[in-house]
Amino acid sequence: MARKVTYLAGIEGAERELTVEVHDLDADPWPLGAKLKYVGTEVPRLDGVAKVTGVAQFTQDVNLDKMAYAGEVIAPHAHAVVKSIDASAARAMPGVLAVRTSEGKRVTYAGSSVAAVCATSREVLADALAAIRVEYDVQPHAVTVEEALKDEVRVSPRRSNDTAGGRGGAMRRGNPDAALESAEVKVEAEYRTAIQTHSALEPHGSVVSIDKEGNATVWASTQATSGFAGGRLLRALELPRGRVRVITEHMGGGFGAKFGAQSWDVLCAEFAKETGRPVKYLLTRRSEHLVGGNRPDSIQKLTLGGTKDGTFTVLAGETWGTSGNGRGGAGCANFMGYTLPSVRMLQHTVSTFTARGAAFRAPRHPQGFFALEGAIDAFAAKAGLDPLAVRMKNDPHPVRQIQWKIGAERIGWKRNHRKVAGSDKGPVKRGVGCAAGRWSQAGRGNWSVDLTIDSSGHVIVMNGAQDLGTGTRTLLAICVAEELGIPPATIDVRVGDTRYPPGPGSGGSTTAPSLGPAAREAGLRAREALAALLGVEWKTDSEKVTLEDGVFKGPGGKKATFQEACGLIPDEGLRVRGTRRRNYDGYNRETAGCQFAEVAVDTETGVITVERVVAVHDAGRLVNTMASRSQVNGGVIQGISFALYEERQLDENLGDMVNPTFDTYKIMGMADCPQIDVVLTTVVSGFNSIGMMGLGEPATVPTAGAIASAVYNAIGVQVRQLPMTPARVLAALEGRQQ
Amino acid sequence: MSKSDRRGVTRRALFKGAGLAAASGAVLKPLEALAKEEGASGPRVQGPGAVKATLEVNGAKQTLEVEPRTTLLQALRLPLDLTGAKPVCDRGQCGACTVLLDGEPVYSCTVLAVEAEGRKVTTCEGLGTPENLHAVQQAFVDHDGAQCGFCTPGMVVACAYAVAKHGKDLTEAQAREATAGNLCRCGTYPHVLKAAVAAAKEG
Structure with missing residues (x-):
């Protein structure tokens, strides 16, 4: 049934012969250097024409005969009990098909649904929702990590949950106490990242239609059609999987927050059953920001130690973050990628009265690498060593060793990296920096x-x-x-x-x-x-x-x-x-990547301009280099946005988000987009017959770290809190940073 | 305001009307009173029920029956079933609903359908069809200017306007400015710029 195949895998310059056992039906793996006609070329996407002409149908575009619209009244309080709901005016409106209210419900996050309406038109729906009066008994709450830690039992929905990198338990290896004791060079600092909302342009939601024979068709904006047609949706429809068809012809972005059916999809399904009409419900932008998922924030206290020649011996630290009222998920990948013989890491997910976090493109990683790379820069500065040389010295990955060299050449490291950080004359100072990234996904x-x-x-x-x-x-x-x-x-x-x-x-x-x-x-x-x-x-x-x-x-x-x-x-x-x-036994389980950034910092206004990013990435053997470049551009752009602009702002007194719109919650726009040089290194991963790996997540892992590193090089002081807003840059320059 | 005045709808009348419609069914009297207050020669009050509006969409005259509060974006998507322009922020912050109104780019979520009465609307669908792509659309395909595609129709319209305005000498900076009001979450910006400049060169 199986046969052995020996072939060349890896990357040119660090190739290796692999002998793998493949199933008889499997194709022979393509070796490094295989001459392929279409794989590895630039292929315009097949649905490009449909997308540029507006023909592509997204869930948001589905319009069906007799279709009704659903919507919800959401709570503006983080923690409250619904005292009473007066929906009589809404119920009396012509065109209102169904109304639901949740008297007595305990609300544990702002944005939580307390009443819902199904109506024949958007206009009637808007009028009916506006006519529902809700009275709340407001309870004490904590919506930030620091508030929650003050009095955990009283104001948090759950006790905090200790995790290491999201996996549970503390992370410990080697002999961290002795290594900290004996470290010749040791740096200690606290890094912080903010909560980032996914902000996909198409909101969450679905259209549910049940035909006369009782079969359901569900159009959903989902990252998992198969998963969507599962438990929660099937229970709501009271149908077996075989009678529920889920369609996602096109979907307007997910980034990790759109898997299974959620409460609003269940509502849509129940209303469809109740009214006998197709029902459409996609979240409003405000709800999307509030409850559509987010990347947990982080407070990361790290100590990095090593020898004078720049070899890391130990990383120790403790982190805190909130994933809302969910359990776990606020860990940080701040102990990965580099060789760290001894590690002691304790990570806490702190429960707060906010909506649940969700997986967000490379969960735990951008925040983890921002802190780790910051510690590495501080370490290199203290040891008097070149920060790129220190990274390369402690990097075990054969592919990233090659990538560091490519990136350094492209960014002009020798020429552009300031030997003395912040030494440019004049108010606008430039610098370059770099950071590593990793991921592991061979399918x-x-x-x-x-x-x-x-x-x-x-x-x-x-x-x-x-x-x-x-x-x-x-x-x-x-x-x-x-x-x-x-x-x-x-x-x-x-x-x-x-x-x-x-x-x-x-x-x-x-x-x-x-x-x-x-x-x-x-x-x-x-x-x-x-x-x-x-x-x-x-x-x-x-x-x-x-x-x-x-x-x-x-x-x-x-x-x-x-x-x-x-x-x-x-x-x-x-x-x-x-x-x-x-999967076969492959070349290297870790996907390698690194990015270099060049920035200009106006030290009078605190404004950071990212001028150029060089992104060097591996995704195994690339199948479509054009789409791969787009993926890397996207990772870099989201990374810059995370580094410089995005922050969910909560009012601590009300517990509600104060910036749930695109003019107050800033995502990066065209005007801020730097030149991005994408370099894709082909690595035959060996794990499958093509040698592929995934690329979506790794492309966004190093970006924030690389930009922070460049800012440090430009101004000579680290900005240790994301987003690096002008106010935080100025505070860092004035030594007012926490 | 000048454009609104020309169409006989004032912002004030609209807001009063919309607010009242939400609050109760008894809306006619106050609106009539408002009309009187504005004077016989003052602006025409429309609604709150459905009213007729005739506009030229992608070259074809369309008569709609819409509530005055209906935005141009909503009207295009339903009843006209032109779902290219997308609702994303619904308040003029993201550009996904960009269309041309008398040749000028507008956020169709901030224009009322009744304000477009008698005017020419061009949507992404009107620029070109799958069989006969506009140069900008072709360039978006060739340079991978779309990823998920949700911002794409708005981006395409914004770029088409820039190409029409600046001709074959369109610079990257001009393309950047033309699309500065169009948000994309996937990160298509570099390829959109490439596509716009390439389309301009194609003429």
Whole structure:
């Protein structure tokens, strides 16, 4: 059943021969340097035309006959009991189909639903929601970590939950106490990051339609069609999975906050059942900021110790963050990436009266690396060493060793890194900095991709997974195209529908490496099927039929184009399935990356301008270099936004968010976007037949750290709190930082 | 205000009308009184029920029956079923609903449908079709100017306006300025700039 394959993997300059055991049905892994026609090229996304012409249908765009609209009254208090609700005026309005109220409900976060309406139009819905009167008995609350820690029992919904990096328990390795004692160089500092909301442009929500036979169709803005068609939604609909179809043709951004059905989707389903009409409910922007998920904040106290020559020996620290009224999730990946022989880390997730945090692109990482890289810069300064040299000295990853050199060259480290930080003359000071990133995702799951071809040569590739804008459709086409020898643009890919074979939820950069190998195998199976048809036609063994440069060849100079071969397919068409099996033993479990930033800091106004970012990343073998560049651009841009602009502001007295709009909650705009040089290093990961890894998360891990490092180089003082607003920059310059 | 006055709707009348509609059903009297107060020669009061508005959308005359509070964005999406322009912030902060009104870019969530009476509206769908793409749309495809695609229709319209305004000499700085009011969360900005400049060169 299995065979051994030996082939070259890794990266040029640090390649290694791997011997892996592959399943008999698996394709041979493509080695480093394999000549591929479509994989690894620039392929415009297949749904680009639909997106630029407004034809692409998102959940927000679904309009159905007799469709009703749902909405909610949300609590403006962090902690309160609903005393009374007067919904009589709303109930009496023509066009109001259903009203729900939650008298007596204990509200534990601002934005919590206390009443809901289903109405025949948006206008009636707005009037009805506005006519509902709610009285609250307001209770004491804590909405920030520091407030919650003051009197945990009284004002927190739950006791704090100690975690190390989100996994639970404290992290300890080596002999941290002795190492701290003996460290020749030791730095200690506190770093802080703010709560960041996901701010996907399409809000959470769904449209639920139940047909006359009782089958439900649900359009959802989700990162997991298969997961969405699960527990909570099925219970609300009182239907088995097989009678619920979830469609996510296109979705307007998720970034980790859109997996299973949530309370508003359940409401939508229940209203659809109750009213007998299709019901649509997508959150308002305010609710999206309040309850649509967020990246927990952090207070990270770190001590980094090592020897005078710049070798790290120990990292010790304690962190606090809040993930709202949820448990866990506020850990920080501040002890990863570098060689740290001794570690002692205690991480606390502090419960507060705010809505729950959610996974957000590389959970725990941007905040963790911001602090760790800050400590490394401080360490290098104290030891009198070049901060890049210190990083390279303690970096165990063979790929990142190569990447540091590429990035340093591109940013002009030797020329642009100030030997004396803050030494520029004049009020505007420049500097460069760098930071590492890591991730680990080679795909998982035994997912299948179905493929049909008809006698006209029309190829359809199907999987239920959604395309978040990462380019999943196009990626599947490329993997199939490589095996069939036809251009990816000629392949019709259908995704985002539970009628197709189930696909993974798109979290943790898992979709591409989970589905790519299955698509490749579907292409291979189709090629074999065509070869079999040609074998019969040419009266030869199908194994003697080969495909070279898009042309099938057989003994005796027989030739057939793809089109001609498809002509042999019976009218009913041909259907094959490709399946992904277990991962092989790969080259390196860690995805490497590093970024360099060049900034200008106006020391009179405190304004930081990011002028250039060089982002060097590995995602295994790249399938579509164009979409990969877009992914890295996105990671960098979100990273800059996290570093400089984004902060959920809560009113401590009211416990409500004071900036739930895009003019008060700032995300990076076009005007602030720097030049971004993306360098993608091809690494054959070895974990699957293509050698792929995921790229979504790793691209945003180093950014905040690199910018903070550059700011330090520019002004000679660390800004240790994100976002690095002008006020915080000025405070740091004046030595007023905490 | 001048444009509103021309269409016979004042901001004040609109706000009063909308507020009253939300509060109770008895809205006619105060609005009539308001009309009187403004004087016979004053602005025409519309609503609060549905009123007719005729606009030219992507080259075709469309007569709508909408409540005066209905924004142009809402009217385009339903009943007109032009869902390219997207509701994201609903208050002129993100640009996802950008359309051209008499050739000028506007946030359609901050324009009332009745304000567009008699005017020309061009949406992303009106610039080009899948079979016949506008140069900007083609350049967005070629340079990967879209990721999730939710901000894309607004970006495309903003870039098309910049290309029309500056012609083939459109600079990156001008493209940046033209799209400075369009937020994107996926990070398409660098590719959008590339696409805009490339489209301008194509003419």
